[in-house]
Amino acid sequence: MKNTTRVNHPPVVELPTDNHSVVAPIYQSVKFEFDSLDETEKFLRGERSGFFYTRASNPTTRQLELLVAELQGREDCLVTASGVGVISQTLLALTKQGDHVICFVETYNPTRYLIRRLLARFGVTHTMLSIEDIAGVEKALAAHKTRLVIFESPTNPVTKIADIAALTRLAQSAGALSVMDNTFAGFHQHGEYEVDLFLHSLTKYASGAGDVMGGAVIGRGDLIRSMRTDFGTLGGTLDPHAAFLILRGLKTYFVRYKAQCESAMRVAQQLAAHPAVAKVHYPGLPTHPQHALAKAQMKDFGSIVSCDLKGGAEAGGRFAGALKLFALTASLGSTESLVVAPQMMRGRDLTQDQLRISAVTEGTVRLSIGLEDVDDLMEDVTQALSAAAGAG
Numbered sequence: 313m314k315n316t317t318r319v320n321h322p323p324v325v326e327l328p329t330d331n332h333s334v335v336a337p338i339y340q341s342v343k344f345e346f347d348s349l350d351e352t353e354k355f356l357r358g359e360r361s362g363f364f365y366t367r368a369s370n371p372t373t374r375q376l377e378l379l380v381a382e383l384q385g386r387e388d389c390l391v392t393a394s395g396v397g398v399i400s401q402t403l404l405a406l407t408k409q410g411d412h413v414i415c416f417v418e419t420y421n422p423t424r425y426l427i428r429r430l431l432a433r434f435g436v437t438h439t440m441l442s443i444e445d446i447a448g449v450e451k452a453l454a455a456h457k458t459r460l461v462i463f464e465s466p467t468n469p470v471t472k473i474a475d476i477a478a479l480t481r482l483a484q485s486a487g488a489l490s491v492m493d494n495t496f497a498g499f500h501q502h503g504e505y506e507v508d509l510f511l512h513s514l515t516k517y518a519s520g521a522g523d524v525m526g527g528a529v530i531g532r533g534d535l536i537r538s539m540r541t542d543f544g545t546l547g548g549t550l551d552p553h554a555a556f557l558i559l560r561g562l563k564t565y566f567v568r569y570k571a572q573c574e575s576a577m578r579v580a581q582q583l584a585a586h587p588a589v590a591k592v593h594y595p596g597l598p599t600h601p602q603h604a605l606a607k608a609q610m611k612d613f614g615s616i617v618s619c620d621l622k623g624g625a626e627a628g629g630r631f632a633g634a635l636k637l638f639a640l641t642a643s644l645g646s647t648e649s650l651v652v653a654p655q656m657m658r659g660r661d662l663t664q665d666q667l668r669i670s671a672v673t674e675g676t677v678r679l680s681i682g683l684e685d686v687d688d689l690m691e692d693v694t695q696a697l698s699a700a701a702g703a704g
């Protein structure tokens with residue numbers, strides 16, 4: 313064998329069957345082969361298990377799918393290259409021309425775009441309501457044969473709490489699927505509710521490190537199986553190396569989430585006591601208008617704390633800019649703290665009425681609390697609030 317051949321067929325190192333790597337290896341391979349054409353044909357006919365082409369499935373991404381399905385208390389999962397990827401592929405896999413979808417003003421911006429602009433191009437209609445308008449959901453379900461109801465809780469950025477039991481019950485009795493983006497609450501929450509499909513951005517709490525993107529849809533085995541071919545063909549496959557990084561991130565998911573929630577509660581209390589702050593949005597605070605519902609539905613209240621500053625957009629901008637330990641950028645759930653200024657999150661696609669429902673004001677600032685020492689974070693918040701008030 314010449315070396316030009318050898319480099320393309322390097323020596324194979326196989327582990328003895330009684331010898332295992334403690335961390336599962338990354339199967340950084342697009343292709344897998346069987347020992348014979350017979351076995352290959354059996355696989356292609358669906359008569360045996362195995363792997364063939366990574367766009368369809370890969371052992372490393374499969375390990376991630378099985379893990380997050382179990383964390384969320386469901387049978388199966390499909391992962392994709394981003395959170396938005398999983399939302400778009402799920403919506404495309406589940407809907408067809410003439411279908412009707414119920415969604416909410418307080419929904420992640422790209423999800424609203426997908427429903428209002430993209431699905432609309434394919435003849436899928438929608439009704440967009442406030443997440444607090446349960447009577448409106450009942451009316452919309454009565455008026456239109458509905459394929460699915462898609463919602464979030466807590467909502468972004470003002471942490472409204474969806475009544476999950478009411479929404480799933482109404483959807484179920486109308487023959488509609490309930491689809492919940494559970495990114496804010498995490499894998500260990502809401503699994504006991506009869507949600508048909510959970511969506512997650514793995515970019516956030518799952519990875520934690522903020523260095524990799526991914527998405528997951530989790531649900532009953534038959535429902536996930538029915539979407540598998542569409543997902544493989546839409547092609548937003550998660551790379552095995554990204555799957556490995558997310559699996560590594562998940563090892564510290566529970567300790568991170570708990571610590572971040574504890575710090576978030578402290579910062580929320582601090583903000584609530586400050587004269588420059590008009591209102592704090594954190595479901596863990598007894599002053600949150602839906603605190604009772606949050607307490608009934610959730611074990612932890614998350615690491616997102618938003619507040620409305622009395623000084624409006626100017627004060628909000630100054631506060632966000634003066635924070636030293638909080639990066640002024642998008643995303644959430646990472647180990648470093650982040651801040652979004654009011655100027656960064658006005659829903660440009662919303663009408664005046666919808667903007668009112670969104671409850672995002674001129675002075676709304678969103679914080680994502682990381683793993684820094686909480687005293688350091690609170691000191692930073694104190695000086696930034698002074699800077700915001702002082703310069704006004």
Ligand SMILES: *Cc1c(COP(=O)(O)O)cnc(C)c1O
Binds near residue numbers: 514
């Ligand atoms: C970030 C986010 C997404 C999208 O995830 P990406 O991984 O950034 O594509 C979807 N839903 C919610 C609630 C999010 O916060």
